[in-house]
Amino acid sequence: MAHWAIITAEDGATATGCALAVIDALRGRGVRVGGFVQSRSREESGDRREEIVHLQGGERAELATSKLTPKEAAEGCSMAFRAESFELARRWLEEDAPRSQVLVVDSVAKLEAAGEGHGPALLWALRLPEPLVVLFCARAGHLSQIVERFGLGEEMLAGLELPASDEARDELVRALAGAAAR
Numbered sequence: 001m002a003h004w005a006i007i008t009a010e011d012g013a014t015a016t017g018c019a020l021a022v023i024d025a026l027r028g029r030g031v032r033v034g035g036f037v038q039s040r041s042r043e044e045s046g047d048r049r050e051e052i053v054h055l056q057g058g059e060r061a062e063l064a065t066s067k068l069t070p071k072e073a074a075e076g077c078s079m080a081f082r083a084e085s086f087e088l089a090r091r092w093l094e095e096d097a098p099r100s101q102v103l104v105v106d107s108v109a110k111l112e113a114a115g116e117g118h119g120p121a122l123l124w125a126l127r128l129p130e131p132l133v134v135l136f137c138a139r140a141g142h143l144s145q146i147v148e149r150f151g152l153g154e155e156m157l158a159g160l161e162l163p164a165s166d167e168a169r170d171e172l173v174r175a176l177a178g179a180a181a182r
Contacts, residue, residue, distance in 0.1 A: 002103075002128045003155045003179055005172065009162035012107045013040050015137035018162055018169060018178040019106060022135070023055065025173040026102060031180045034096025035125075035135075036089045036103035038063060052085055054092045055104060061085045081117065090121035097128060101180035105136040112138075113145035126150060132181045133157055 007022070009015040015038050023033050030125050039051045039060070048066040053059075063086075064079040093103055103125050111117030125134045140161065146152070158175035160168055 001130075001134045001155050002134045003125055004126060004134040004136065004152065004157070005156040005158040005160075005176055007135070007137045007160045007162065007172070008143055009137070010047055010140050012038065012109065012137070012139060014020070014162050015017060015139075016040075016106055018160065018164075019104060019135065019137050021169060022173055022176070023104065025170070026176055026180070029173070029177045031102055031177055032100045033102045033104060034093070034100035035102075035106075036092050037106040037137075048079065050079065050107075052089045052106075056100075057092075057095050059092075061088050063089075075125075082113070086117055086121070089118060090124065093121050093125055097125070097132065100132070102133045102135055103128075105134065107139075108136050109139040109142050113142045113149050115149060121167060123150060126152075126155075131179060133176055133179045135176065160167055 001060045007015045007018050019037055026033050034056050035042060036052045036054055039053050041049050050064040051060045052063045066079055103110045105118055105122045105125060108122060112119040122136060157179050158172050
């Protein structure tokens with residue numbers, strides 16, 4: 001099983017912003033990073049939109065929108081998701097794994113705790129052998145469910161709970177870079 005590291009926050013956008021800073025720092029150290037992050041925006045109409053962004057290729061795909069009809073809204077969720085975008089994110093992970101030292105899976109929350117959304121992609125990545133490290137961002141409120149769902153245990157390399165200091169973020173970067181160098 002791959003080692004893993006986690007960034008947790010109550011707000012997904014906050015965790016993604018931190019992950020992007022960590023990714024930049026890792027790349028600055030020569031670490032090969034693959035996977036995807038999520039980008040959030042609000043349109044002039046007030047509708048929210050989320051995209052997945054491929055870290056190695058820069059491609060983007062719409063993941064979710066708040067433009068909902070009652071049939072599209074998942075129970076207890078204000079966003080309608082595109083199943084094909086979850087599949088695309090998983091394919092990106094599979095493509096990136098052979099040429100990456102760290103794989104990023106962004107925005108693990110309610111859907112993933114139920115085994116949906118990015119859940120299959122995260123499970124696939126966690127089953128990869130060492131020395132690969134999986135870095136994922138999770139909503140703090142779903143952490144116990146995520147730990148249970150994915151059987152996360154001794155393979156944890158590092159964790160960062162936001163808000164955190166720059167020094168704590170730098171320590172996460174050092175731990176990831178050190179593992180990648182092995």
